[in-house]
Amino acid sequence: MNGAGRAGLACLLLLLVARPGWAAAGSGGDAPRRVGLILFSQAFRPAAEGFREGMARLGYREGRELLLDVRDIGRDLEQVPGLIREFTRKGYDLVVTTTTPVARAALAQPRGPPLLFTMVASPLRSGLVSSLRVPGGRASGVSHIAFETLPRRLILFKTAFPSLRRVALFHSSRLPFLKGHIEEYLRPVANELKIELVDYPVNDTREFDACSAAIAPGEIDGIFMLPDPISVTMLEQLVRFSRERRLPLMVADNALLARGGVMGYSPDFHDIGVQVAGMADRVLRGAEVGRLPVQNPWKISLLVSVKEAR
Structure with missing residues (x-):
């Protein structure tokens, strides 16, 4: 190595010592x-x-x-x-x-x-x-x-199932912030799509079973799952109900599709x-x-x- 090369290498080494963040994490x-x-x-x-x-x-x-x-x-x-x-x-x-x-x-x-x-x-x-x-x-x-993507999820749901007119929202009355998110993010686009959002307040699996049993055939056309922990705990019931009634279910997260539901739109x-x-x-x-x-x-x-x- 010539003198210029040695000088350049020495300069680079000094820089790396002075700024260790420049070195690769695996440099030891x-x-x-x-x-x-x-x-x-x-x-x-x-x-x-x-x-x-x-x-x-x-x-x-x-x-x-x-x-x-x-x-x-x-x-x-x-x-x-x-x-x-x-x-x-x-x-x-x-x-x-x-x-x-x-x-x-x-x-x-x-x-x-x-x-x-x-x-x-x-x-x-x-x-x-x-x-x-x-x-x-x-x-x-x-x-x-998860809330910002609610409008897009509903649009995709309607695109896949154009006959959707009445879509069920099962959600907890113990989570009042959900109602605010529905009104802010979901209701406006539902109105544009001419979809009626039908609210069914349920707080646990027992309430869900009682509520879903009271829903008459033809009362709803699909189920739109909201991104909240209580909905996730009720996923098994949501999937079973959607299959029994032959209703499309839009899950709250793609990771849930392995357990049921027809479609999802979310990060991985x-x-x-x-x-x-x-x-x-x-x-x-x-x-x-x-x-x-x-x-x-x-x-x-x-x-x-x-x-x-x-």
């Missing part, structure tokens, strides 16, 4: 970064795999640059406070959560690592952040924009995991999580179950 030398990932249930496992894949693409080799601790709480939110305390005690660098309830339970703890949330329908309205552009606090993440859990890995990389390199803007999903997909459509 530093202790592995510790990340705790909390799954609400096994249904969200694809998000963990996407996160693992996204981190690998960024140069974080698991077991070397990254120690990823995935915990499935099996819908038991009472486990979350203990997990956050454990992650804090062990000096974890970051926590990644799935669903609004998990994120809220984690942030309810007075201390904890920076947090990135996923599968949150509305980060602002749920109180997880004070601003989408500058979240503040110790959290940011990827919004699931795996893709969201890959996306939030990019935010995690920035936090692990020193970015302040409260100054990272909340992101929308990179991609939203329409999925149709050919089996159910028949």
Whole structure:
């Protein structure tokens, strides 16, 4: 190597020492970064795999640059406070959560690592952040924009089933914010499509069974599932009722189609995991999580179950 080449190499090395963030994550030398990932249930496992894949693409080799601790709480939110305390005690660098309830339970703890949330329908309205552009606090993440996509979901439902006139909305009276979202996002487009939204307040599976049994044949043409946790717990009943009455069911999330329903329009859990890995990389390199803007999903997909459509 000539003198100019040696001088250039020395200059580059000095820059890398001065700005270690320029080096690849897999360059070695530093202790592995510790990340705790909390799954609400096994249904969200694809998000963990996407996160693992996204981190690998960024140069974080698991077991070397990254120690990823995935915990499935099996819908038991009472486990979350203990997990956050454990992650804090062990000096974890970051926590990644799935669903609004998990994120809220984690942030309810007075201390904890920076947090990135996923599968949150509305980060602002749920109180997880004070601003989408500058979240503040110790959290940011990827919004699931589940309420913002309500109009598009209804349009796609009507396009697939042009004869829809009366569409059932089964929702909990214990979640008054849902009514506001229906009026803000869904009712205007329903009026344009000449669809009557028929409300059926139900708070649990027993109430659903009683309510659905009282619905006369021909009273509704389809079922539109709302993005709330109670609806998800009633999915089995919704699917059974839709099949018995031969009614199309638009599910709230594509991940639910494996269990029933004719179509869905939502982000993909795996893709969201890959996306939030990019935010995690920035936090692990020193970015302040409260100054990272909340992101929308990179991609939203329409999925149709050919089996159910028949």
